[in-house]
Amino acid sequence: MVLNVRRKPAAPPAPRYRQAAETISGKYGQHLVGPIAFEERALKLEADPAGLRELALALRDDPALGFNYLSCVSGVDMKDHIQVVYHVHSLANVLTAQLRVKLDRDNPVVDSLVPVWPGANWLERETYDLVGVQFAGHPDPRRILTDDDFVGHPLRKDYLPPAYRQHGSKA
Amino acid sequence: MTTTEKLVPLDQQEAEEPFDASQDLILNMGPQHPSTHGVLRLVMRLRGERVVKCTPVIGYLHRGIEKIFESRTYMGGIRYCDQFEYISNMLNEHAYVGAAEALLGVEVPRRAEYIRVIVDELSRCSAHLVGVGTYVLDLGAWTPVTYCFRERERILDLFEALGGSRFNHNYFRVGGVLFDLPTGWLGTLEKFLGDFGKLLDELEELVSGNEIFRARTVGVGVIPQDVAVAYSLSGPNIRGSGVPFDMRTYRPYGAYPELDVQPQVRYGGDCFSRYEVRLYEMREAIRLCRLAMANLPGGPIQARVPHAVRPPKGEAYFTVEGAKGDLSLYMVSDGLSQNPYRAKVRGPSFVNLQILPRLVKGCTMADVVAILGSIDIVLGEVDR
Numbered sequence: 001m002v003l004n005v006r007r008k009p010a011a012p013p014a015p016r017y018r019q020a021a022e023t024i025s026g027k028y029g030q031h032l033v034g035p036i037a038f039e040e041r042a043l044k045l046e047a048d049p050a051g052l053r054e055l056a057l058a059l060r061d062d063p064a065l066g067f068n069y070l071s072c073v074s075g076v077d078m079k080d081h082i083q084v085v086y087h088v089h090s091l092a093n094v095l096t097a098q099l100r101v102k103l104d105r106d107n108p109v110v111d112s113l114v115p116v117w118p119g120a121n122w123l124e125r126e127t128y129d130l131v132g133v134q135f136a137g138h139p140d141p142r143r144i145l146t147d148d149d150f151v152g153h154p155l156r157k158d159y160l161p162p163a164y165r166q167h168g169s170k171a
Numbered sequence: 172m173t174t175t176e177k178l179v180p181l182d183q184q185e186a187e188e189p190f191d192a193s194q195d196l197i198l199n200m201g202p203q204h205p206s207t208h209g210v211l212r213l214v215m216r217l218r219g220e221r222v223v224k225c226t227p228v229i230g231y232l233h234r235g236i237e238k239i240f241e242s243r244t245y246m247g248g249i250r251y252c253d254q255f256e257y258i259s260n261m262l263n264e265h266a267y268v269g270a271a272e273a274l275l276g277v278e279v280p281r282r283a284e285y286i287r288v289i290v291d292e293l294s295r296c297s298a299h300l301v302g303v304g305t306y307v308l309d310l311g312a313w314t315p316v317t318y319c320f321r322e323r324e325r326i327l328d329l330f331e332a333l334g335g336s337r338f339n340h341n342y343f344r345v346g347g348v349l350f351d352l353p354t355g356w357l358g359t360l361e362k363f364l365g366d367f368g369k370l371l372d373e374l375e376e377l378v379s380g381n382e383i384f385r386a387r388t389v390g391v392g393v394i395p396q397d398v399a400v401a402y403s404l405s406g407p408n409i410r411g412s413g414v415p416f417d418m419r420t421y422r423p424y425g426a427y428p429e430l431d432v433q434p435q436v437r438y439g440g441d442c443f444s445r446y447e448v449r450l451y452e453m454r455e456a457i458r459l460c461r462l463a464m465a466n467l468p469g470g471p472i473q474a475r476v477p478h479a480v481r482p483p484k485g486e487a488y489f490t491v492e493g494a495k496g497d498l499s500l501y502m503v504s505d506g507l508s509q510n511p512y513r514a515k516v517r518g519p520s521f522v523n524l525q526i527l528p529r530l531v532k533g534c535t536m537a538d539v540v541a542i543l544g545s546i547d548i549v550l551g552e553v554d555r
Contacts, residue, residue, distance in 0.1 A: 041422060042488065069416075070403050072488075074501045074515035085501065087488055087517075091400065091416060098488065119403025122525040130237070145230040145554060154238050155513070 013038040020095055023064045031055040033102075042087075043097040052101055053111040059088065059097065060116055066090045067097060070117035073124055075131030077157045082108045084133055088117075103133065112138040130155040194218055200539075202231050207543065208305065209550030211524075220535045225528045229521075232554035240514040245271045245345055245480040248511065253339040255516060256552035259298035259494035261290045261330075264343035266491045269424060270500040270514070271345045273487035275480065283347035283472045284426035288463045289360070290333070290342065291425075291491070292456040296367070297326045298494030299449045306446060306544040307378055310387050315378055322370050325363050332356055345480055347473030357464055364457050371453055379447070388442035392530050392542035395440060402526045405519050406496025407452065408546060410436050411444035418492035430462050442545035449547070481509050495519040495547060516555060520548040 021036045021043055031051030037044040047055050059067040069089040076083050086099040101110055112135035113120045124135045125144040132153035135141060143150060152159050201212035210231035216224040236255045240248045252263040265287060272279060304319030327337045332353055334342040342349050378384055394404065399412040409416050417434035419427045435451040437444035484506030490499040496519030503513040523546050531539045 068400055071490075071497055072499055072501060072515070072517040074513070074517075076503055076513045076515075085486075087499070087501070089421070091414065091421075094421065096422065117403065118401050119522060119525070122521060123403075126521075143230075145233045147230070154235060155241075 013040060016093060016095065017041075017043055020065055020093070020097075023062065024059070027062070028055055028058045031058075039098075041096055043095070044100070045097060046100045046102070049101045049103060049110050052099075053113065053116065056086075056099070056113050056116045059099075064093075065095070066092045067095070068092070068117075070113070070119050070123070071096075073113075073120060073127050075127040075133050075155070077105070077131060077155065078102075079105075079157055081105050082131065082133060084108075084110060084127065086113070108133045109136055110134075111136050114138055129153070132156060188223060190216070191218075195223065198536075202228075207550075208548060211543075211548070211550055211553070213527075213539070213543075215531075215536075215539070217536065222531050222534055222536065222539060225531045225539070227524060227527055229524070229550075229553050232550050234555065236555045237514060237516060240511055242510060244509045245482070245511065248514065249343055249345075250339065250341045253341060254551065255555045256493070256495075256498075256518070256520070256549050257338065258301050258549050259294045260338065260340050261287075261294035261342065262298075262491055262493045262498060264340070265291055265425070266489060266493070266498050266500045266516075267514070268343045268345050269489035269491060270487045270502040271480065271482065271511075273489050274482035274485055274502055274504050275345065275476070276482075277346050277474050277476055279347055279425075279474055280471045281426070281468045282351075282470045283474075285463050285467050286348050286352065286472065287343070288426045288430065289460050290330070290348075292459050292463075293326050293329065293360075295494045296453050296456050297323045299453050300326075302494075302547040303374070303378075303446060303449050306547070307384065309540050309544040310384060312378070312381070312384065315374055318370060318374060318377075322367055325366075329356070329360060329363065332359070344473060344476075346476035347471070351472050357467075360460070360464070364460055368454070368457055371450065371457075375450060379450070385443065387537075387541050388446060388545070389439070390441050390443075391538055392442045392534070392545060393440045394526065394530065398526075398529075399440070402529075403522050404496070404526060405523065406493065407435075407445050407448040408496065408523050410434060411448045412440040413438040418490050418497055422490050424489070424491060426463065429466070430459055432459065442541055445545045445547070479509050482506070493519050495549065495552070496523060516552075518552040518555060520550075520552045521555075524548050524553055 025036055031048050033046045033048050059065050067088040067090045069091055071089055072087040074085045082103045082105050084101050088097050103110055112124055124138055127133050129143040129145050196217045198215045198217050201207040202210040212228040214226045215222050236251055239251055249264055249267055252267045253260040256263050300319040300323045304316035308316040330340055331337045334340045394412045396412050399409045415434045415436045419432040420434055435448045435455055437447050482504045486503045488501050498519055499517035501515040502511050505512040530542050
């Protein structure tokens with residue numbers, strides 16, 4: 001289908017993003033999977049789940065990077081795997097990075113990043129609750145939005161909601 | 172501001188005292204307590220008047236908005252954005268359509284971007300009026316909240332004239348806005364902005380210098396700068412701690428790069444600083460509205476977008492500065508469907524609330540109300 005849309009030309013990433021990408025791939029390349037991609041205002045990294053916490057600590061503590069602010073943790077069920085996407089900001093260097101890990105769908109376990117960014121606490125609990133990702137080492141791994149006795153993870157693509165009852169229906 | 176406190180990871184600082192049945196009391200506050208601003212439940216362990224431990228329990232208002240997004244079209248989801256955060260609706264719609272536009276790669280007409288700035292700033296004012304008004308109401312002052320809601324009514328009247336509804340505006344569209352400004356709307360807005368500036372002077376005189384208000388807020392609930400960053404606070408909460416982190420300048424979007432936004436920063440880190448940031452953000456919003464009105468360009472208000480919005484495969488992360496802070500949408504498209512494959516809402520109230528147990532530890536029971544009110548949460552967005 002041809003979209004009849006006037007497209008905005010994609011702006012090239014600022015030079016500071018290229019410098020940050022070179023720093024990351026040079027020093028911490030062993031934790032990465034695949035090359036670093038750019039958006040207009042974001043670095044896109046894919047991390048090896050085993051080295052996620054080391055990479056996150058390095059991103060936070062390296063003075064050239066300084067990613068000290070965790071903005072968002074999102075879990076996405078991609079049907080053949082589950083991915084967890086972290087968006088982090090570096091307030092000092094005005095950088096944004098998108099960190100992604102791909103997990104096995106049947107046993108999605110990844111290291112918790114609460115020791116690195118304490119703000120990850122409720123965001124990871126929410127991801128566990130709705131998508132079913134287990135965060136190893138989380139200080140309080142309980143459900144947060146749904147009930148404690150809720151069964152299933154609603155944002156999984158194969159989740160079936162309870163039968164929709166109408167008046168007179170047998171369901 | 173420097174801090175002497177060393178930042179301890181959360182899993183190490185929970186060395187809590189054992190429950191002592193002879194002097195400890197478990198007190199349940201909420202979910203129907205008026206000062207919890209909705210359906211927040213706080214389970215508190217008190218020793219005398221002091222809070223030993225506080226556990227927030229949320230989820231009473233969970234409606235599964237993110238699940239609903241997956242079964243609605245891109246245009247159909249805008250209407251649900253009004254409902255997860257029901258105080259500053261326009262800002263939520265901006266985050267949602269911004270993510271959809273980033274997926275689609277559509278260029279929004281400049282007039283639409285300027286109209287968005289005006290309604291965003293008005294929406295921010297209406298949210299801060301509720302925030303400030305109910306905050307002083309929590310602390311025992313009855314009069315200011317009536318002033319605040321009187322002015323908020325006028326903002327809602329303006330929105331009603333614009334889009335037809337007072338609360339669930341459904342005004343933003345992917346690629347622009349729904350209607351152009353009606354005749355005479357800008358004149359009404361100008362008159363409102365003049366009166367609103369006077370109200371803010373009045374409010375500041377009435378509240379900021381009030382001895383009781385100052386006694387209950389100055390030096391209470393102090394968040395040091397590094398703790399605010401580590402706990403991912405945003406909005407007035409982080410700017411009250413001296414961090415000039417404002418998405419309108421950090422990741423500028425829409426027409427904001429063309430306007431000179433000045434983030435309001437205070438350095439106290441206490442409840443009073445957060446209140447003051449909100450008050451001065453309303454003044455800043457008046458200035459930005461006037462600036463956008465003066466520079467309002469002509470032209471179309473809606474880009475050419477197909478009726479069935481079906482973006483190419485990809486993902487987008489769009490951030491706006493909501494009334495409570497960093498309001499972001501992470502949207503994934505599978506390239507086939509007319510519905511978002513996944514739309515994750517990063518709600519600022521949800522993330523801001525998680526610092527509460529740390530803040531109220533060791534405070535008196537009365538300070539819990541003061542601290543909770545100063546964080547300024549909306550439970551619809553905490554629970555989504």
